[in-house]
Amino acid sequence: MDLRIFTEPQQGASYDTLLKVAKATEDLGFDAFFRSDHYLRMGNVDGLPGPTDAWITLAGLARETKRIRLGTLMTAGTFRLPGVLAIQVAQVDQMSGGRVELGLGAGWFEEEHKAYGIPFPKEKFARLEEQLAIVTGLWATEVGKEFSYDGTHYQLEKSPALPKPAQGKVPVLIGGHGATRTPRLAAQYADEFNMPFASLEDSERQFGRVRAAAEAAGRKGEDLVYSNALVACVGKNDTEVARRAATIGREVDELKANGLAGSPAEVVDKLGRYAAIGASRAYLQILDLDDLDHVELISAQVQSQLS
Template sequence: MAARRARLRFGLKTAQQFVSYEEIRRVWQEADAQPAFEHAWLFDHFIPLGLEEQSQGPILEGWTLLAALAAQTQRLRLGLMVAGNTYRHPAVLAKMGATLDLISGGRLDFGLGAAWFEREHRAYGLPFYSTGERIRRLGEACEVIKRLWTEPRVTFEGNYYRLHEAPCEPKPQQKPHPPFVIGGSGERLTLRVVARYASIWNYNGSDVGEFRRKQAVLDAHCAAIGRNPQEIERSLQLPVDPARPLAALRSAARTFIEAGATHLILNLRPPYSPDIVARLAAEVVLPLQEEAEAVEERQVEAEE
């Protein structure tokens, strides 16, 4: 359980479809007051996910909602899990991310992915490139954004993006820049981008055996570029099913923790029960943190 000697970090996700701003704000402010939770997330979609008949339902835009929540919380790290790169030019994303980091007092975890929802692209007239091109664009976008956050002026001549003496002022509060959180599991391309740029990698699956295998691939990509793979936190999302006992959620989380996960996101679905934050803290997060601490103590004692 403590093989990586990394502290467990738990968060909540409130995908902003079929739910009001006031309901999301309540959950975030309750989590902000609950030390068991360290991070909170929205998603980045314009059309609700789910059944076709649900696609016309209400959904709030992610970046503007995140800015509002950043201004009304004090402690939680926050971000989108994850922003779709093809929805906005990376220079625009860099400006948005820098502004959000300043609003939040340096709490942004910058989530980014290649984007996958073809119907969403078609609906809004956004080009939907091949999988390979979307991932290559993701790699270029990471380089563009990192440079805009750390250099006075950026000139960039890529295959997909070009900048000429582009500024990004003011810079983010976090130095050298907010951590990149990259989602995706493609072994040949996506995990190479993760190895080069990410501080947190989000695995978007539910099979623990595959999670272990993908980690080994990521470790190999890190070795190829001379990066310590332990610099990258291993993240995943676990759905909170109100119809199932929280003991089942705790057991599922434990399985992934034993496989190397250190950054766990409990994905809520509306309607949110009035006590959901407190129950998740008491019945899921705190017991797992205590177990991890006990395992690490035993390991340290054995090494001594």
């Protein structure tokens, strides 16, 4: 199973902090560094020094890392126009030498839109569907040809559809718990389907829906990568686990039930159960970005047992 480090910078992280985590991610052998796309803190944290933009962050990291994949879980469709997003992602992909992946979602956190003056439309899912069509359509258009799109929410006329990503096709991630529309969109556009913060039972059910939707769309169910995003809280002993849980304001029992918490052996066992239902990749949500010993422990005693 591939392990990827997943961060939530809106909770409080500077670019320099994210750079340290990304470099540790690369040095310790993890597959990728991903980040959320939010502009407002959540919960009882001060969020200092303030938000960082996802794609500006990834542009910087693209020039300061060499191997790891870079991406978002998930870019909010409400934050960017699809044509502009296609340009941004393609440029960061070029800057990284072809290591970028785009997780794209509808956007959901209304308070951050109010806080920064971003429109929060009611018809977010319909807009997301058009955004996926436009972004992937722009990238797929042959050089020298034009791309046009006449949708309900977006219209493009005679776009040169430039620039192109370095890797040709940027992998697209779609995720979520929706029973009908989400699997359909994943079947049509996704290279990977991600199930965020879900139980084994819910993940297995949703993976099945996505496989069925893919087959109905003329694809093989196994054409997609299936993954989970889960909070990580690993310790060498119970005391260390409890300390790390307290630092992020969570209870150990709750983390063990809903995330990847406990000793390395416990976490390896739980990851094995996710693998048994079809997940081949896990995004480990690291909430204390100053605790690089935590990342090192996961590399040495969890990742080493999965390769």
